[in-house]
Amino acid sequence: KLFFTDYGNAAKVERCDMDGMNRTWIVDSKIEQPTALALDLINKYVYWLDIYLETVEVVDYQGRKRQTVTKGRQIRHLCGLAVFENYLYTVNSDNLSILRINRYNGSDVQALARLDNAKEIRVYQKRTQTAVRSHACEEDPYGMPGGCSHICLLSSSYKARTCRCRTGFILGSDGRSCK
Secondary structure, eight states: OEEEEEOSSSOEEEEEOTTSOSOEEEEOSSOSOEEEEEEETTTTEEEEEETTTTEEEEEETTSOSOEEEEESGGGGGEEEEEEETTEEEEEETTTTEEEEEESSSTTOEEEEEEOTTOOOOOOOOGGGSOOOOOOTTSBOTTSOBTTOSSEEEEOSSTTOEEEEOOTTOOBOTTSSOBO
């Protein structure tokens, strides 16, 4: 799945398949300006920052179990969001500090370090990397991903795929080759 935020005409947190199909709103009320998003892949939770409402909130992948992690004026200066173990990590764009927020007790906030020009944060740790399994976009015997001549996108599951073409090409009637 692909998760993303939008704060155009109607602010929301959405999800869709990797090929853009099955687009679903998972948060569309009491939300104004969601600017960063992080996933808890193990427990299937979505965290986001709303800089207008000055909140960090969480829901499950279906948009249920919504809770506010923390709120307050300090949120309007946050950008980027990552989750690891019991904490959320973010960047305070006002003073360029990396913050650690206890995701179960939002009042436990600690500044860890300062970085110049930081706007995003990611946690890279072996436990956060999901195991790779066989999937529909693996290279075929001819070296084409999922049998697609240009781009292979996973669809509704790791067993399904959709072929797409690079700019300037159109997908052939076989659904695999680009012309």
